[in-house]
Amino acid sequence: MTDKGTILAFPDTSAIEAEAAAWVARFDAGDVSAKDQAAFQEWLNRSVLHREAIAEYGNLWSEFDALRLLTDTDEVGREAGVRDKRPAMLERARPWLAACAAAVIAVAGGAVLFQPKPQDSAKAQNHPSATHFYPTARLFYETAVGGHRRITLADGSSVILNTDSRLDVDFSAGHRDVHLRRGEAYFEVIHNKARPFTVYADNYAVRDIGTAFDVHLSRKGLVEVGVTKGRVEVAPTNGVHVFAAAKSLGVIAAGHNIVLGEKVEQVRAVPSVDLGRKLAWRQGELIYTGQPLKDVLADISRYSNIKIELADPALEDLPVGGAFKTDQIVAIFAALENNFGIHAEWIDPQHVRFTSGPAKPPSRD
Numbered sequence: 001m002t003d004k005g006t007i008l009a010f011p012d013t014s015a016i017e018a019e020a021a022a023w024v025a026r027f028d029a030g031d032v033s034a035k036d037q038a039a040f041q042e043w044l045n046r047s048v049l050h051r052e053a054i055a056e057y058g059n060l061w062s063e064f065d066a067l068r069l070l071t072d073t074d075e076v077g078r079e080a081g082v083r084d085k086r087p088a089m090l091e092r093a094r095p096w097l098a099a100c101a102a103a104v105i106a107v108a109g110g111a112v113l114f115q116p117k118p119q120d121s122a123k124a125q126n127h128p129s130a131t132h133f134y135p136t137a138r139l140f141y142e143t144a145v146g147g148h149r150r151i152t153l154a155d156g157s158s159v160i161l162n163t164d165s166r167l168d169v170d171f172s173a174g175h176r177d178v179h180l181r182r183g184e185a186y187f188e189v190i191h192n193k194a195r196p197f198t199v200y201a202d203n204y205a206v207r208d209i210g211t212a213f214d215v216h217l218s219r220k221g222l223v224e225v226g227v228t229k230g231r232v233e234v235a236p237t238n239g240v241h242v243f244a245a246a247k248s249l250g251v252i253a254a255g256h257n258i259v260l261g262e263k264v265e266q267v268r269a270v271p272s273v274d275l276g277r278k279l280a281w282r283q284g285e286l287i288y289t290g291q292p293l294k295d296v297l298a299d300i301s302r303y304s305n306i307k308i309e310l311a312d313p314a315l316e317d318l319p320v321g322g323a324f325k326t327d328q329i330v331a332i333f334a335a336l337e338n339n340f341g342i343h344a345e346w347i348d349p350q351h352v353r354f355t356s357g358p359a360k361p362p363s364r365d
Contacts, residue, residue: 019043020053047334142166143183146303146327148281153178157197160186160282162216163303163326184216186282191230200237204260207233209251214279223260226275227252234258284326293318296332297354304329309353315342 023040026032044050143149145164152158154171161167165183173195178187180201189197189208197208201215201223211230217223225232235248252258255272259265270278280287286303288296294316301308303326310316318340324331336342336354343357 016049016053020050023054047338049328049331049334052328052330138171139169140166140181141169145305146329148284148326155192155195155197156190158188162186162281180215180217182217184214184281186212186214186279188212188229202260203237205235205237207235209233221261222265224257225252225260226257226270226278227254228275228279229254234260280323281326285323286326287323288320290319290321292316293320296320300329300332303327305350307351309347309351311353312355314356315354 023043026036027040044054141149141151141159141161143161143163143165147163149161150158151161151167153169153176155176157176159167159178162184165185166181167185168179168181170177170179176192176195176197178185178197178199180199185199187197187199187208189211191197191208191210199206199208199215201217202221204223206213206215206225209231211232212228213230213232214226214228215223216225225234231251231253233248233251249264252267255269255275256267257270257275258267277287277289286299294310297308297310306329322335333344333352337344337357341357343355345353345355347353
């Protein structure tokens with residue numbers, strides 16, 4: 001049985017990455033003994049996170065080698081010398097590269113093969129700011145599942161797009177309108193009374209009043225707004241893109257959060273530490289401090305195309321705490337299986353099901 005009073009702790013991926021770097025340095029230095037290789041193999045077999053870290057360094061090794069050739073200013077004269085040195089380089093690195101290959105194969109046998117590498121697709125280019133002349137600009141930006149991207153708009157305001165998000169931008173001399181079509185965006189707005197900045201999400205409009213704020217259009221059709229600085233005014237639009245003061249729902253100040261559906265679902269003050277945790281995705285991290293497992297898995301599913309199913313109702317309220325990177329979704333799978341006896345069953349490459357399993361001793365991670 002899993003103790004629901006215990007907060008699940010994620011493995012320290014930064015420590016694993018540091019150990020992987022140390023192994024790379026040791027192999028790169030040469031003179032690796034059979035004892036060293038055996039110790040490395042034992043380290044590699046501890047978890048998929050170890051193999052993933054080594055595989056990542058293997059990719060970097062190859063990229064650096066290619067980059068060195070591409071940026072060599074005396075490429076023609078030195079090319080032969082590089083070719084002459086390459087056999088020795090490969091010989092020295094062979095145990096290290098073999099380990100990387102083994103790690104890639106091992107990782108491919110698990111979940112990582114099916115985890116798309118986050119790639120942002122930008123459908124528009126940034127335009128320089130204009131002080132007095134405001135040309136009409138209709139652009140859109142989007143991110144892929146698992147990606148996030150910072151954008152500087154034509155007026156100098158900035159936007160950070162979260163995973164699987166799309167933002168349409170419609171600027172003119174009289175207004176600055178943006179439309180969040182899906183996903184989540186964090187705005188830091190350059191205030192200008194003459195050209196109001198308004199975010200439209202579903203059937204609501206959020207107008208800047210000297211502000212930094214987050215807007216999340218959830219898959220459930222809810223619009224959530226969190227204000228970190230200044231104030232915003234919120235109003236229903238009913239499909240009409242005109243901000244009518246008479247219909248305003250009110251002003252939301254910094255440190256507050258509002259959830260909008262068919263009506264105002266919730267308005268509450270949010271401690272700065274909790275607001276910072278919720279917005280950690282801006283730095284490519286997800287942080288939890290005791291949230292129920294069902295909510296954590298629902299949140300994580302936004303960063304992956306893998307369907308995550310929690311089949312055992314007894315696990316739904318398991319409190320989860322810890323932090324990991326948005327591009328390392330496999331880390332939580334390893335933590336659940338290794339530390340809390342929760343079994344991850346792969347139904348197919350795009351579907352994992354979590355059920356209760358026999359308790360396991362704590363991982364060395």
